[in-house]
Amino acid sequence: MGRWLTLRAAASREGEAPAEPLRWWKHLKMAARGGPRPPGAAFRLQCHRGCSFSMVVVAILGGFVSHSSCADEPGVIRLTTDGELKQRPNWSPDGERVVFARHRGASIFLFLRDVKSGREERLTTQTSPEYDAVFSPDGKELLLAFDKLSPNQGDIEVHRLALSDRKLTPVATTQGALSHEESPCWSPDGKRFAFTSTRHGNQELYVADIQGGDWLRLTTDPAIDAHPAWSPDGKLIAFATDRWGDLEIALIEPDGSNLRRLTESKALDDYPAWSPDGHRLAFTSNRDGNLEIYVQPLDGPARNVTRHPAIDKFPAWTRDGRIGFVSNRDGGFELYLTPTPIGSECGFEVAPSTSGEASRPKRRNEIEAKTRPAPAGSQGPILEASR
């Protein structure tokens, strides 16, 4: 916790005239930066991805104590606003829809959301809890997990759902015993899927053909293996496991061979998700003490791409390389999407106008924001927000 000072500041790229400020303001931890500066003072700010900005203090709005330890990411796009807990978003291959689980009262149901219009619908009409839905490679079907209620408590099955008629077909079940079949993911050719099951007395990784036959058990460790993700080239399955102590990301080939460790942190690494090019994995980690989204190439170190004091988790890539995730940075747990593909130079870029801009939900800094006249010495309006 530290003493923070709320500033309204005009920012521009290093070396550029501050006459064209980027339209955002920030909370700055002044104590760590040499103390408060009066309006008009200029200073440099380096974002966490290394880009430098020239800052001009426009006004000191007040001071408060905050738990925050880093800056906002003004470009992150907020998709939902209802505040209810959401889990495991998954984008359709065309990027136009996202499916996710939402907790509402004493229920967990899957919802399908049109990204541009914001229209939502329940994916099924089932009354049992449902979650972990993932689009097929062609976007026409989904795999999802159903949790059958009493008298079958603890019996979870993987079903296949056709979007055309919403017909459900069970593809991974265990007869005669209560067991969990869940966390499904498709192979890139759409012919197989990986999932976890407890049918043999411990949560292990399996693959099966998409009709539900030809089960192959991939892991046999007394540890918990969870959340498989099939690589775009079909050669690897990433998953989370605690066999080495805490949860780490591991890789295994779809025939169960060549299991190896990807992450090695003294922290929780979970929910792996492959980038569209298959070169990197996004995952949730609390290695810096807070749950964030990290991205790690198969042969390099992990990088924190969210850097926010709130909880960020459940990463899911869009086909164009952006990352969707769930965060409580605005209070409730909402869906967010990075405005640009991860890997671009700077996360501080304000999202450029696109065809979807008009209907795009407001970013965090825009919430409760109003446009005010530009201060003297700058051009254009500056957003002021309250929090």
Added chain:
Amino acid sequence: MLSTGRIMSRECRGCSRRELLRAGMLSAVGMSLADLLRSEAAEPPGVVGRAPAKSVILLWLWGGPSHLDSFDMKPKSPVQYRGPYSPIASSVPGLDVCELLPQIARRAHKFSIIRSLRGPSNDHGIAGTIGLTGDIAGAASLSGQVLPGIVKPTHGSIVSRVLGVSPALPRFLALGGNLHQGKRPIKGEGGSGLGAMHDPFRLDYDLEHGLQIPHLKLLDGLSPSGIDSRERLLSEFDQLARRLDRSADIERLDQFYQQAFSLLTRSGAREVFDVEREREPVRRRFGRFRFGQCCLLARRLVEAGARFVQVNWSSHVEPVEDGGDGGWDMHDRHFQQFQDRHAWMFDQSLAALIDDLDERGRLADTVVVAVGEFGRTPKINNKSGRDHWEHCYSGLVAGGGLRAGTVVGASDRLGEHPVTRAFTSADLFATVLGQLGITTTTLTSNGLLPQGSPIEELL
């Protein structure tokens, strides 16, 4: 938003007895006149001397949280026991907690952990009764078996009885619905032999409906501004009750409900219940979910003079996956649920509650207790879950003059049994009530049987 519920009436000119009971008067009408007279015959002696604490907030973690995944981790135990999470250092050297509770970890110097709690039953119904009353008498099991004896009053009811009924605000309030195991309600949530007036005044809050007052579920669509007319309705109820029972019990009942109406008709009292009056940063700090907002409401209530506020994590032991409303009874998908929901909710809300009380100067005189009815099996079951475990579990206490930044008791290497002196929930609440000045002497002079012994290490 303030909602006060509904009633379904068959006759427009009056109410049937069933409707009367539905209106929340069942327990009161059902109690004997002797009970009532005994409880009201004498003024309670109250508390003699200066007590360190004024209030208690009990966070009742219904369903049984896992001690191995929260406050008593065993990272060196076999993989079949330890679970996937690691301990992290806290603000107190040697007091490690689960990595999923980072905010709580940073406040370890403000609370203490008891790692050697133990109970006699792994049945939610029985263990719940023991946890809330300190005694097994009258408890009902999952199968419906009722144990011998009369159910003892719950801790909040004892506080209400000893400290006396307040005309301004109930002494004992419970946030959340009646506790259940499956569809079976548990015993021991109320005043029992002390009488219905020492039952908790029950409230609830959720994001969708706002504040709920189940006691006053009388009429559809009634707004706070319509409370006055409901008071008249209450008078009708009471007249009806008198006709039905010809009993003086109703006279006392009338006072109980008059108090409720009084609370709601006085604007100042209504404000106490209205968490929406809090600034948005404060509401966010506690968490924009039911438990978080109930913790905030609890703080408002103790600040307004309530002496015992019980916040029920859920009404049902079962998590949503098992048809419940998010309880801690995670026999399967344990780690998934703990990681994705329970842990961060608990972490955020408890940390906010401790900080908020501290910043307002109220942590010193408010005891915060976070505990469930038992722990969970150290060995992970074959559904990636943990089952009931009464032999050893953990609880947290903060504030109210109790020692902070310490660990009391210890368990063995697998977390299966205490290796130091075991404490019961009765010991825990003897300690807590003692901080309110309610001692063995106070209890006996009120005709109550003391349960347990204070935990000296916390004093």
